[in-house]
Amino acid sequence: xxxxxxxxxxxxxxxxxxxLFLIASGLTLVFGVMGILxxxxxxxxxxGAYLAWYFVENTGSFTLSAIISAAIALGIGxxxxxxxxxxxxxxxxxxxxxxxxxxxxxxxxxxxxxxGDDPLGVQVPDALSGAVxxxxxxxxxxYRIFVAFLCVxxxxxxxxxxxxxRLGMLIRAGESNREMVECLGIDISxxxxxxxxxxxxxxxxxxxxxxxxxxxxxxxxxxxxxxCFVVVVIGGMGSIKGAFVGxxxxxxxxxxxxxxxxxxxxxxxxxxxxxxxxxxxQGLFSS
Amino acid sequence: xxxxxxxxxxxxAGALTGTLSAQAVxxxxxxxxxxxxxxxxxxxxxxxxxxxxxxxxxxxxxxAELHGRKIEFIEMDxxxxxxxAPEIASSLLDQHNADFIIGPVHSGVAMGMIKVLxxxxxxxxxxxxxAAAATGPLCAPNIFRTSFxxxxxxxxxxxxxxxxxxxxVVTMSWNYGMGRESLDAFEESFTAGGGEIVKKILVPFPxxxxxxxxxxxxxxxxxxxxxxxxGGGAVKFVKDYDALGLKGKIPxxxxxxxxxxxxxxxxxxxEGIRTTLHYADALDNEVNARFRQNYQQMFAKPADIYAVQxxxxxxxxxxxxxxxxxxxxxxxxxxKAMEEAKLFSPRGEIxxxxxxxxxxxxxxxxxxxxxxxxxxxxxxALEDPARGCKL
Numbered sequence: 001x002x003x004x005x006x007x008x009x010x011x012x013x014x015x016x017x018x019x020l021f022l023i024a025s026g027l028t029l030v031f032g033v034m035g036i037l038x039x040x041x042x043x044x045x046x047x048g049a050y051l052a053w054y055f056v057e058n059t060g061s062f063t064l065s066a067i068i069s070a071a072i073a074l075g076i077g078x079x080x081x082x083x084x085x086x087x088x089x090x091x092x093x094x095x096x097x098x099x100x101x102x103x104x105x106x107x108x109x110x111x112x113x114x115x116g117d118d119p120l121g122v123q124v125p126d127a128l129s130g131a132v133x134x135x136x137x138x139x140x141x142x143y144r145i146f147v148a149f150l151c152v153x154x155x156x157x158x159x160x161x162x163x164x165x166r167l168g169m170l171i172r173a174g175e176s177n178r179e180m181v182e183c184l185g186i187d188i189s190x191x192x193x194x195x196x197x198x199x200x201x202x203x204x205x206x207x208x209x210x211x212x213x214x215x216x217x218x219x220x221x222x223x224x225x226x227x228c229f230v231v232v233v234i235g236g237m238g239s240i241k242g243a244f245v246g247x248x249x250x251x252x253x254x255x256x257x258x259x260x261x262x263x264x265x266x267x268x269x270x271x272x273x274x275x276x277x278x279x280x281x282q283g284l285f286s287s
Numbered sequence: 288x289x290x291x292x293x294x295x296x297x298x299x300a301g302a303l304t305g306t307l308s309a310q311a312v313x314x315x316x317x318x319x320x321x322x323x324x325x326x327x328x329x330x331x332x333x334x335x336x337x338x339x340x341x342x343x344x345x346x347x348x349x350x351a352e353l354h355g356r357k358i359e360f361i362e363m364d365x366x367x368x369x370x371x372a373p374e375i376a377s378s379l380l381d382q383h384n385a386d387f388i389i390g391p392v393h394s395g396v397a398m399g400m401i402k403v404l405x406x407x408x409x410x411x412x413x414x415x416x417x418a419a420a421a422t423g424p425l426c427a428p429n430i431f432r433t434s435f436x437x438x439x440x441x442x443x444x445x446x447x448x449x450x451x452x453x454x455x456v457v458t459m460s461w462n463y464g465m466g467r468e469s470l471d472a473f474e475e476s477f478t479a480g481g482g483e484i485v486k487k488i489l490v491p492f493p494x495x496x497x498x499x500x501x502x503x504x505x506x507x508x509x510x511x512x513x514x515x516x517x518g519g520g521a522v523k524f525v526k527d528y529d530a531l532g533l534k535g536k537i538p539x540x541x542x543x544x545x546x547x548x549x550x551x552x553x554x555x556x557x558e559g560i561r562t563t564l565h566y567a568d569a570l571d572n573e574v575n576a577r578f579r580q581n582y583q584q585m586f587a588k589p590a591d592i593y594a595v596q597x598x599x600x601x602x603x604x605x606x607x608x609x610x611x612x613x614x615x616x617x618x619x620x621x622x623k624a625m626e627e628a629k630l631f632s633p634r635g636e637i638x639x640x641x642x643x644x645x646x647x648x649x650x651x652x653x654x655x656x657x658x659x660x661x662x663x664x665x666x667x668a669l670e671d672p673a674r675g676c677k678l
Contacts, residue, residue: 005503009502118552138502138505138531140531143530213530214523215522255499259502
């Protein structure tokens with residue numbers, strides 16, 4: 001591998017990893033704070049992508065579409081938490097898995113009814129449609145660089161929110177001792193609704209961001225879900241910092257494995273996961 | 288509105304067959320039972336639906352040539368799940384006594400069906416699945432195919448690449464049956480003519496993270512790239528190829544499925560891609576024009592290649608029934624009639640090889656203004672080599 005190709009692949013890996021972080025962050029946030037294992041998280045990613053397509057078709061503006069889609073996702077999050085998830089806080093993980101798997105089927109059916117099963121595509125917004133030349137042949141699209149920076153920005157924002165704001169303080173408090181927070185006069189159920197809705201919105205925003213650079217197809221959420229769980233398990237369930245490091249590791253390992261050991265590439269991230277769990281059974285940054 | 292139109296068509300066809308059966312000497316009062324084994328749910332639902340539409344449309348158009356025999360359809364949803372195939376095929380064979388069984392879309396399902404139906408008292412007609420084995424090692428007198436073998440669409444592209452002066456080519460696909468068979472077929476004609484495959488990339492199915500592979504192709508900088516991808520993967524691949532700057536620098540060639548049913552989603556990224564396939568929407572012939580117009584009218588959406596393949600399965604049944612005067616009891620005679628059939632398909636004239644795979648033209652298409660335009664016929668009447676078939 002030449003030096004220039006190495007750098008191109010490094011960027012590929014980082015960019016893929018950052019997008020994975022954006023999807024996985026919501027999953028790990030919801031699990032860390034609320035103890036809810038949300039298997040339907042991938043469906044939210046899918047819904048985000050489909051909403052982005054739908055509103056781009058109807059409004060013609062990607063920015064507008066992204067804002068509307070994120071708002072709708074926030075709404076879906078609130079409704080789902082209030083009507084379904086709320087009943088499961090005191091139940092075990094198996095019940096949660098059962099409900100959220102059921103939600104996957106419902107969302108898949110809705111997608112099929114509302115938007116059909118043909119692959120769909122969203123064009124990259126004009127303002128970000130350029131490309132930066134990297135080597136003689138390969139160039140890097142501005143949009144993908146933009147998405148990478150967006151992911152970093154969201155990571156920083158989440159870090160700030162959790163560690164520096166009142167909401168973050170409540171989230172951390174709720175994570176370690178739910179009863180005590182309630183005793184201090186905080187409405188914990190409202191806090192949970194907010195956290196769940198933010199988690200859903202993060203997945204949907206990832207779907208919106210991914211829409212112009214991927215194909216929007218039925219089942220796109222399930223593929224992403226598995227990679228997300230690998231990220232979350234590597235990073236430590238519930239740790240945002242862990243999700244960030246885990247996502248970058250998965251992105252880099254997957255990218256380089258595809259090129260260096262193509263025969264093994266599909267299992268490399270699982271080997272990585274097994275190896276890390278051997279050394280640190282709780283993940284890298286378990287709280 | 289749409290339902291009304293459909294209903295009126297059905298009534299018309301019913302009246303037509305009704306009057307004819309009264310006049311003609313009916314070979315049998317029993318209807319011909321046509322079992323349909325296609326996916327009507329799951330990821331291939333759209334393909335199954337198109338195949339069924341085409342099949343029914345053909346049999347309706349040819350109602351007058353069936354010598355008074357009526358058609359009874361028995362529809363089964365395979366969900367494109369191979370594990371369900373043997374059970375459904377058995378039920379169509381034993382409980383429903385289907386004379387014909389039309390299906391499937393998915394090659395895995397085809398294997399399950401063949402296991403049950405091979406050399407049995409029914410005729411299986413495959414309207415899509417391209418697995419080489421179906422008309423290769425597993426071929427049988429009662430198995431026909433009206434679509435293609437995986438070899439057919441890709442083999443001619445090797446010659447096209449050489450004619451364009453491409454000497455060093457990278458090939459790429461998912462690591463599964465149809466993908467590997469397509470790359471092999473391209474490689475066969477390309478290397479025979481002196482071309483060199485500088486790298487063959489097999490991506491784990493159904494992974495669609497193509498960036499790292501494309502970066503590598505960029506560093507190899509071959510004369511051209513040949514790929515097999517379909518559906519959502521094809522959309523993602525074509526977009527990535529453009530986004531990473533390879534489009535316009537390294538010509539992209541493919542098996543025609545790369546740009547079938549995906550052009551709208553691919554948008555301008557697909558412009559200039561050249562593919563080979565046994566059909567193109569814009570194919571300029573009278574049958575195709577009429578077919579596309581009628582299909583649009585009946586089903587209120589444009590016809591596609593899957594509709595054509597289903598339509599031809601219907602034509603094949605109709606032509607055999609017509610030739611036998613409506614009496615299809617003798618299976619040997621029925622198979623012989625089907626073997627000798629000559630169909631005027633929307634894709635051009637087709638006949639059948641000894642292994643029962645269509646002998647058909649392969650068209651070179653280029654995406655121009657969001658449409659697959661036919662620019663050449665690199666091979667006319669191409670016959671699959673049917674390796675391993677003892678018929």
